[in-house]
Amino acid sequence: MKAQVGGYARAEDMAHAIRLLADAEGMGRVLAGGQSLVAALNMGLSFGDLLVDITGLSDLRGVREEDDRLVIGALMRHADVATDPLIARHVPLLAQAAPLIAHEAIRNRGTIGGSLAHADPAAEFPACAVALDAVIRLTGPDGEREVAATDFFRDVFETEMREGEILTGIVVPKTQAGERHVIREAARRAGDYAIAGLAVVIRGGAHRIAAFGTGPTPLLCTVAMERLDAGDVDGAVSALSDALDPPSDTQGSAAYRRHLAGVLLHRIATELGEDV
CATH class of the missing domain: 3.30.390.50 (CO dehydrogenase flavoprotein, C-terminal domain)
Structure with missing residues (x-):
């Protein structure tokens, strides 16, 4: 079966991405790694949607320190999470989890933000976020907000994300002395x-x-x-x-x-x- 979409738009920046989703009136879907979304489209589980491509938003890539927390951009690919030195030092649970995800081809395309937003109950990163007492960062028409990972996942493939919001990153406490x-x-x-x-x-x-x-x-x-x-x-x-x-x-x-x-x-x- 071929994917059926209602259109494609490449976001120039975050504000543009938010406008595109708003104009789609509930029929917009964010395209990042595409490892779950494209499969759903191919199986006919989602169709007629406007695909909003955020892969060019460099602000959503990389890892940075923020006081005693580590901020991991939503577009960090699984393979990058596995090898990033800051993650290995401060959040080794994520570095351990990344190689367990699917196969190499998927790890080279799939993103941590996509995994969290997709909320598959058998996925590794959502459970890691809960165990780490992490915070999920979201940006939407009303600005930026943070949701505790323990509150973010509501049901199978359902989260606390509101219509028009984009998951932009995960904020994780840095490891403390003696932490395992x-x-x-x-x-x-x-x-x-x-x-x-x-x-x-x-x-x-x-x-x-x-x-x-x-x-x-x-x-x-x-x-x-x-x-x-x-x-x-x-x-x-x-x-x-x-x-x-x-x-x-x-x-x-x-x-x-x-x-x-x-x-x-x-x-x-x-x-x-x-x-x-």
């Missing part, structure tokens, strides 16, 4: 979406656990975090199982996904030197 980052996932084949996955951050002696592939959104597993803070790994695994509401599909049953998540948490705890 780990992401692990289970997939049938390399490059497949995760059947279940966990992104874990230890900051200030406290754990943050975000599960992905196990429900409609990445989930911050607060009770499991409390159990792990107390050194109760088995209790954390039990709490994790209770918190998850995974789907049953051709990749695995809900029970199987819960089991995999527990196995991953045990492995992560062992890797981090927790008492198991």
